[in-house]
Structures are given as structure tokens and as C-alpha cells.
Amino acid sequence: MSDKPRVQQDLAQELAELLLTITSIPSSLSFLKGFWITTVREWNGIDRLRMDKYYMLVRRFVNASFRLLIRAQWDNSALQNYTSILTSEGGPLCPTDIRVPAGLTFHLAEIYLEELEKAVSASDSPVLTPILGLLSPFISLAAHTPMNTTYKHLEESLFRPLLAGLRSRTSNPARASGHEYPIVLSNACADAPDAGSPMAPSTLREAMLQKLFAIASAEDTRDSNRRKMYALYKTALEEDEDYVG
Incomplete structure (x- = not known):
């Protein structure tokens, strides 16, 4: 990739848009699989001074x-794939x-x-989003990773912020901040987007x-x-009890 920021951005966008240019969902997902396999394989060989462009x-x-899955209306087969x-x-x-870095x-x-x-915000109409289905790979990784740092990062970067966002929207929706994914959480379901209506935050x-x-069990x-994971579960329940109390 070129060292010029604008060229980097344009190329990254063009490559990613191929997922949406391919007309077959299975073919798009096959392309995505190839991207991840290649990225995992080559990641440790990337010059650290050029890492930002690959993060992008x-x-x-x-x-x-996500936009591909939205276009597929969160088809269960596509989501599982x-x-x-x-x-x-x-x-x-x-x-x-x-090998995964x-x-x-x-x-x-x-x-x-x-x-x-x-991705959900860019949709032309409200999109019912199967948030727990999308999170399942991270929850599975949290259960099975042998790395303490990986588990800690998942909990701090993903699970706790999401639980906090849901609790904030439950206790005081008017004050829920923009950092708590308001569009997603206003249009979220667990695993079945054909449920018809979003689930309440609580x-x-x-x-x-x-x-x-x-x-965890x-x-x-x-x-x-x-x-x-049990400790996270227990802490969250105690927070809910404090709120009710």
C-alpha cells in the first residue's frame, strides 16, 4: 500500500467494497475468509511503522x-458463515x-x-440487529483463550462497555451518551432479526x-x-440489584 494517506484510504475502501460488489453472498463471504486468512498469516511481518494503514x-x-450482512437482511445462514x-x-x-496475533x-x-x-446508521431504514449473534465469536474466544491478556481485553473493550450501555439506556435513556452505540442498541435483538421489534435494553x-x-458453564x-466470566456475570447482577434497590 502507498505511504500517502489519501491513497491508502481510497485503496482500503476499494478493497473492502469488493465484498459488496460481488453479487453472491457465499462468494462475498469466501472472499472475506481469504482476507482474514491472509491477514492473520502476514500480520506479524508488517512493518510496525506502517501498521496504521493495515489497522485502517x-x-x-x-x-x-456488516453492510453485507445488512443487505442480506441478517440471513441466518450468512450470519453463521x-x-x-x-x-x-x-x-x-x-x-x-x-498464529493469530x-x-x-x-x-x-x-x-x-x-x-x-x-453500518447500521448508514442503512436507509431501521435495521433490527442480532447483537448477540454478532458477539458470539468474542464470547467463545473469551471462554477458550489461553491468554489472560486476551480475555481481559475482550471484557474491558467489548463486554463491559456494551453492558454499561444497555444499563444506561435502561436507567436513564435520555442521558445515554453517543459512545454507547445508540442506533444499534435502539434496534437490537438477540439472535433472531425476524422477531419483528427491538428488544428493550433491560x-x-x-x-x-x-x-x-x-x-461460561x-x-x-x-x-x-x-x-x-462468572465474576463478570455476578458483578452485573449486583449492579442491577443496586439500581432496583
Whole structure:
């Protein structure tokens, strides 16, 4: 990629837009899979002084991926294929692939909801967004990663901000800040976008906590991660009790 910022931005956008130019959803997702496999494989060889342009490229692909899924009306098969791409070997959220660079995983966690907010906001009409389905790769990674730093980053960059945003919208919707993904959380459901109407923030928060608890309770969850996920669940319940009290 060129060192000129505008050229970098234009090229990154053009590459990501190929996901939407391809007319077949399965073919688009195959292209996306190739992007992630290549990115994971080559990431550690990128010159650190040029890393910002590749962070931008990843951001553009994440955004285009969401717009592709929105165009597919969050088709269940497409969504499952998408999450599988992220979590399978060669994907950026695969917990068993030692080639996955932590920096790439961290970056993806940091921008994920931000780019989802942008993609949903750009839609011509309100989009019912299956937020828990989209989060499932991160929850799975949190359960299975052997890296304490990875778990900590997922909790601090993704789970806690989202739970806080849902709680804020529950306790005082008028004061919910722009950093809490207002468009996404106003049009969110758990896993089934054909449900017809958005879930109330309190209901969605409860569903997210139940999903965290269920995956933490799974037999194949790492014991150390299970304890951390239980602690997150317990803290969130205590916050809810304090609010009700």
C-alpha cells in the first residue's frame, strides 16, 4: 500500500467494497475468509511503522462485512458463515490458532461495535440487529483463550462497555451518551432479526448475561476463564440489584 494517506484510504475502501460488489453472498463471504486468512498469516511481518494503514484496512473490511450482512437482511445462514469465518482456523478470533496475533484480535474487539454502529446508521431504514449473534465469536474466544491478556481485553473493550450501555439506556435513556452505540442498541435483538421489534435494553442486557453464563458453564470452557466470566456475570447482577434497590 502507498505511504500517502489519501491513497491508502481510497485503496482500503476499494478493497473492502469488493465484498459488496460481488453479487453472491457465499462468494462475498469466501472472499472475506481469504482476507482474514491472509491477514492473520502476514500480520506479524508488517512493518510496525506502517501498521496504521493495515489497522485502517481491517476497519474497512469489518464495516463492509456488516453492510453485507445488512443487505442480506441478517440471513441466518450468512450470519453463521460469517461468525464461523472469524472463529475457524485462520480467522482472527480462533482461540486455538497460535498464529493469530494478539494485536489483531485486540484491534477487532476495539472497533467491532463502533463499525457496527456506523453500518447500521448508514442503512436507509431501521435495521433490527442480532447483537448477540454478532458477539458470539468474542464470547467463545473469551471462554477458550489461553491468554489472560486476551480475555481481559475482550471484557474491558467489548463486554463491559456494551453492558454499561444497555444499563444506561435502561436507567436513564435520555442521558445515554453517543459512545454507547445508540442506533444499534435502539434496534437490537438477540439472535433472531425476524422477531419483528427491538428488544428493550433491560431484556437485551439480561439475554447477554444469560449467554455469558451459559457459555461460561459449558464443559469445554477453560476453568480460569469460567471464573472470570462468572465474576463478570455476578458483578452485573449486583449492579442491577443496586439500581432496583
